[in-house]
Amino acid sequence: MAIINFYKPLGWTPFECIEEIRRMHPEWKNDPITYTGRLDPMAEGVIVFLTGEDRHQKEAFQNLDKTYHATFLFGLSSDTYDALGIIQKGSDPTRDQIEQALTSLPGTHILPFPPYASYKVQGKPLHWWAQQHRLQEIHIPHKEMRVNHSHIETVSSERLDNIRSEVFSRIDRVTGNFRQAQSKDSWKNLGDSEQNYWISVVTLDVQSGTYIRALAHSLGNQLGCGAILLSLKRSSVGSFLEDGSEYKESYQQASPHL
Structure with a gap:
C-alpha cells in the first residue's frame, strides 16, 4: 500500500504521528498503519510508517542503519539517561577528557538497556519496573550496540541557566x-545557574537497536562525571532522509541553541 517517511516532532508519540498521517491522507483513514521504530518523547526525526500489506515488511525496515545528531551534556546524570529524567549533579570533566572519550564511540558496545525503555522483562516493559520502583527485582539485560561511524561536530561550554531554559x-x-x-x-535544584557545563554535538551512524541514551550514560561512566543525552534528532533510516520526510515542511522545529 504505502511506505511513509514521516518526521516525528519533538514531544510526539508514534501514535500521534499516525493520527497526523490519517489526517493528511484521508484515503488511509481505515487502513492499518504501523511504525517501524520508536523515538523517545524528547527526540525528533525520521520514522518510517507502513500501511496495508507493506506492514509485512516491518522487520526489514526495523533492521536498517540509522543516523543521529546527538547532543551530550557532561557533569550531570539522569535515571532516564536523558534530559527528561530526574537530574543529579556529577563532577566536572575537562575538555581533553571529553574529546578522548568521544573517540571511543565507534565500534561495538555491550551495554544494559536504559531503565526507562520499552524492552520487556518478565512480560512488562522496563519503564514499568522503573515507574513501580521495582528495578531491583529484575535483571536488566545487556545488548550489543554498534556505532559504525561518528563525527564530533562541536565541544563547547554553556551556562546552566541557558541549558535549563x-x-x-x-x-x-x-x-x-x-x-x-x-x-x-530536579533541574531547578542543581544550584548555581552561572556554572558552566561541557556539551558536545556528535553525528552517529549506528546499527539498528543502538540506544543513544545508553551511549551517553556509558560516556558518563567512562569519565566518572556523569553524562546525559540532552537532545536527539534522527536524520535518516536507511535511505529515508530527513529532507524527504512528510510533515517536515509544516514542522519547523527550531534547532537547539546549545
Missing part, C-alpha cells in the same frame, strides 16, 4: 505522563 522549552512540548514536573524540579 532550553530543556524546559523542550519538556513543555512533551505530551503524556513522563514526570515532567518532577524532572523540571
Whole structure:
C-alpha cells in the first residue's frame, strides 16, 4: 500500500504521528498503519510508517542503519539517561577528557538497556519496573550496540541557566505522563545557574537497536562525571532522509541553541 517517511516532532508519540498521517491522507483513514521504530518523547526525526500489506515488511525496515545528531551534556546524570529524567549533579570533566572519550564511540558496545525503555522483562516493559520502583527485582539485560561511524561536530561550554531554559522549552512540548514536573524540579535544584557545563554535538551512524541514551550514560561512566543525552534528532533510516520526510515542511522545529 504505502511506505511513509514521516518526521516525528519533538514531544510526539508514534501514535500521534499516525493520527497526523490519517489526517493528511484521508484515503488511509481505515487502513492499518504501523511504525517501524520508536523515538523517545524528547527526540525528533525520521520514522518510517507502513500501511496495508507493506506492514509485512516491518522487520526489514526495523533492521536498517540509522543516523543521529546527538547532543551530550557532561557533569550531570539522569535515571532516564536523558534530559527528561530526574537530574543529579556529577563532577566536572575537562575538555581533553571529553574529546578522548568521544573517540571511543565507534565500534561495538555491550551495554544494559536504559531503565526507562520499552524492552520487556518478565512480560512488562522496563519503564514499568522503573515507574513501580521495582528495578531491583529484575535483571536488566545487556545488548550489543554498534556505532559504525561518528563525527564530533562541536565541544563547547554553556551556562546552566541557558541549558535549563532550553530543556524546559523542550519538556513543555512533551505530551503524556513522563514526570515532567518532577524532572523540571530536579533541574531547578542543581544550584548555581552561572556554572558552566561541557556539551558536545556528535553525528552517529549506528546499527539498528543502538540506544543513544545508553551511549551517553556509558560516556558518563567512562569519565566518572556523569553524562546525559540532552537532545536527539534522527536524520535518516536507511535511505529515508530527513529532507524527504512528510510533515517536515509544516514542522519547523527550531534547532537547539546549545
